[in-house]
Amino acid sequence: MNFHSMSVEELRNTRNDLQKRYETLCAAGLKLDLTRGKPGADQLDLSAPMLSLPGENYTSPNGTDCRNYGGVSGLPELRELFGELFATGTDRTLALGNASLQVMHDIVVFSLLHGNVDSARPWSAEPIKFLCPVPGYDRHFGITELYGIEMINVPMNPNGPDVEACAALLADDPSIKGMWLVPTYSNPTGYTVTDDVARRLLALDAAPDFRIFWDNAYAVHTLVENAPAPLPILDLAAEAGHPDRVYVFGSTSKITFAGAGVAAFASSKANLDWYVEHISAATIGPDKLNQLRHLQFLVDADGVRAHMARHRDIIAPKFQLVLDILDDRLGDAKIASWTTPEGGYFISLDVVDGTAARTIELAKNAGIALTAAGSAFPYKTDPHDRNIRIAPTFPTTDELRTAMDGVATCALLSATEVLLDSA
Ligand SMILES: Cc1ncc(COP(=O)(O)O)c(C=O)c1O
Structure with missing residues (x-):
């Protein structure tokens, strides 16, 4: 029954029943x-054969001895693979270390x-600001918070960030970088x-050095058969x-091994040259042996997509289980809404x-x-104290069922507590 149309007595009885259940x-x-x-x-097991690679076969297809220093831009064949997956092209795509988050941070x-x-x-x-579509990724907000960059919330809609809100903010504020x-x-x-929405964001008037950190972490992480093609951004x-x-940005963190994958960074030639110049002070090159084992294991973009279909077979039922429980337990009460994602790693629940x-x-x-409450918002502050991020992939199905219930x-x-308080 809809909690909002309950009498105070009905609410009290419901709360008492729920208290016992709790x-x-x-x-x-x-x-x-x-x-x-x-x-x-079980998802990590899918990539287990990669652990025995590259074995004695440590020379990349272009003849690079991957045991040695060098190649700051990454193996060309892996750049090609990423360039196709992200629709960014080989020349504008680098294959880097183990974490795209680190590239963003740097x-x-x-x-x-x-x-x-x-x-x-x-x-x-001077003081600068970042636009933050919310709810969003806590670790993005962690980077900007650490360095004292002011974060401004903009709504994240089903078709992307609220472009009008971005336009209004950017128009008279060149400190938004x-x-x-x-x-x-x-x-x-x-x-x-x-x-x-992408085209409109790209056309907005903004400071010349304004940048969109297009973190395509879930580019190929589809839960449905017909995934949308990546935008040639x-x-x-x-x-x-x-x-x-x-x-x-992107990586194989949730394709092969989380934390032991390969990161990708793609941008214009000018931006790549700038990045390579700066990162070259910090490293002589990425872990090419890890890059090579990824190449040998995944082979090409089609290989990645086939591998992601195996992930999908494992995790799509977990997402469905969460959605079924939400529907079954919360549907009639009308006290929550949630997203039904076709990919990625999360369900966003608003209570x-x-x-x-x-x-x-x-x-x-x-x-x-x-x-933690508020995690998906800058400064860990959910203005409405309503959002809960559900991550269905890690627990077993039985654990997930019990936890979601x-x-x-x-x-x-x-x-029932807040409704009774305000009754
Ligand atoms: C949106 C997003 N970007 C980046 C990452 C981390 O990526 P990486 O492992 O390549 O640092 C995550 C991990 O959860 C994520 O959700």
Whole structure:
């Protein structure tokens, strides 16, 4: 029954029933974790054969002895593979170290210290800001917070960031230098930026050194058979007259091994030259043996897509399970809404305003760890205290079922509490 149309007495009875159910949940002594979007062990097993590569076969197809120093831009064949997956082309794509997040971090730091190719002075010469579509990825916001860059929330809609809001902010504020964006199966909503929104973002008036950090972490992480083709975002940027506006990131972290994959960075030639110049002070080259084993194992872009279909077979049922439980337990009560992603690693659950932190706390006390309240927002502050990020991939199916059922009980109980408070 819809909680919003219940009488006070009905609400009280419902709360008492839920309280009993919650006590039973607590008595079960659970220890479950729905926090981080990590692949499950069965997903990691898919890439186990890669661990025996490259063996004695340590020469890359272009003749590079991968045991030695050099090749700061990465193996050409892997650049080609990434260039196809991200629709950025071989020449504009680098294959780098193990973490795309580190590349993003370094680019922010290089820009603060030196400015980028279009900056009149270092970003740190004056207070600067970043646009942050919300809810978004906590670690993006962690980078900008660490370096004192002011973050401005803009709504993330099902077709991408609210372009009007971005336009209004950018028009009269040249101190806005960047924007975080997860364009495909966004973390945590699962939303994907459409061609139209992308073109409009690329055409906006902004400071010449404004950059979109196009973090395509989930470019190929589809839960459905017909995934959308990646937008040729660098070509679109050039067409819009802003060829240097976009930095594209990705990695194989959730394709092969999380934390032991290969990162990709793609951008205009000017931006790549700038990046390589700066990173060359820090490294003589990436781990080419790891790059080579990726190449030998994945072979090409089709190989990656086939591999991702195997991931999909494992995780799509887990997403469906979460959606079924949400529907079954929360559907009638009308106290929550949630996204139904076609890819990525998360489901974004919105509960009654003012109850996300309480729901997360109740779950924690029952032994179910959820991502901390507010995590998907700059400064860890969810203005409505309503968003909860659900990460279905890591637990087993049985753990996931128990955990989600528990989360639903906590969300319902918190809802009755605030509704009674305001009755
Ligand atoms: C949007 C997004 N970007 C980047 C990362 C991390 O990528 P990497 O392992 O390449 O550093 C994650 C991991 O959860 C993510 O969700």
